[in-house]
Amino acid sequence: MDDLKYGKRNKRGDWSPNEPVQTAPLFQFPPRLRALLRWIPHYFFPWNAIFAASAVAYWAWVIPPVERMQTIGIGWAAWLYAVNAICVLLFYGAFELHLYVLKRQENRFKYNGKFPADQKSKAFWFESQNIDNILRTFLSGVTIWTGIEVVMLWAYANGYAPWLSFAENPWTLALVALVVPIIHEFHFFCVHRLIHTPFLYKWVHSVHHNSVNPSPWSSLSMHPVEHLMYLGTAFWHLILPSNPILMLYQLHYAGFGAIPGHVGFDKVELGDDKLIDSHAYAHYLHHKYFEVNYGDALIPLDKWFGTWHDGSAEGEARMQARYRQRKEKLAAREARKQANGATE
Template structure:
């Protein structure tokens, strides 16, 4: 029992540190330290209220608790025997760890897109998704601000993944970390993509902070998490996305629209 408690505390501590590093530090940098210098990169001119930040922090703590319990469940309970999680790093080629992370991102993006569209059905929205959309002008803290039901739904994807996809613990850690960093970027409230990104093939595939910010300000469209693919295939991408992205980037770099 003591050993199990120590494992839970360890996972909780790691999750909290991750949140502080990858959500807390960007918030301090962009919203406090560099707020005047980064003003041109701000997607929505206005700032959220202190009450918004407090609400997001409370729900973020809930998310950390749930992710801790799910992490413990898939790694340290008898459930592990039913998963494809492997302990010996040499059981698969080293490169598989990184390929498995990429596959996880693709699976997660697909899962998220269709779940997200379901959450925007009126009755489901009010019951499950409204908490997240109270942040009409998102900040890094919004990345973990969900109702309890949505928190569980958001985290269920990792349980599904480890049931069918061979994953080393390092791959799981990398997937969770990369996914969280991208999530924070999507909710940052500032566009940080480099100038060259607009004319690269990556722009046609990968979401930006502007892309998800439009979802929060308009409440529909742009349902994808990591990629633009599903939104473009299903014609749910906001028609003003590229124009809005160019507007923000022209402010940043002094370019003509």
């Protein structure tokens, strides 16, 4: 597969797409009906359909009987942790094996031409990004994921969360299912902006940003506080007219859905002529520049708040202009402080 048909590679070997990143047409005004109709299949396939199917599969084969979940017990909580850990190992591991271990598509479509395993850094445990990311994923990520899952299932089993049946409320639940990705986007953007404040960035979010060159295991490599805030998207279902399957979908959208944004490749090759878009470039630019693209472009929140970078030269110019403006404000503030100090 010739990736230069779709993008370009610089002297360092970094690849970027030819076309700027586009936000979804869902919130564009006036509405562009033709663009919206072309986009709708991409809203469901492949990623959202996978996460929704995994939630249904969990409910059918993994989640304990309701009577058992009325009391939180070590047995069924440990069972859920084991299943979550195995599924994360298989799902994340499949991308790691295909793209980073076997390197079946070498560096075709890879944003950063280098591979994390080839670079040692003291920012990581054992100076290894992969070991650090894997340990943080299983020690903290899957543990907090499971804890939230257990609490939410206990709440449903005891009537503390609204549990609607599909038979009696098909349209309400269909609507909630449709907006699960939108809920995630809104929650993610708000949490993400919060943890980029100086104190939380230094002590919490910097752990995730150590992976400047993200790979699959970077997806859930976070500080425990960030894990709780990020995976806490499931808590929206304590107030939404919902049910446990949709709560699991919300949780899986966050847990398994972190993979596409951190896979490090724009497209994943399946065979000689089949490509799957990761839609990861917007979030890759966030890892590269830190202060752009706090959301994932489903809702144009970054455009509304002036932090959007689409990968184009114009996007780069807007970012640099914002940096200059902020630097000038800080310099003016410091000058005022010095002037006030001199007059006292």
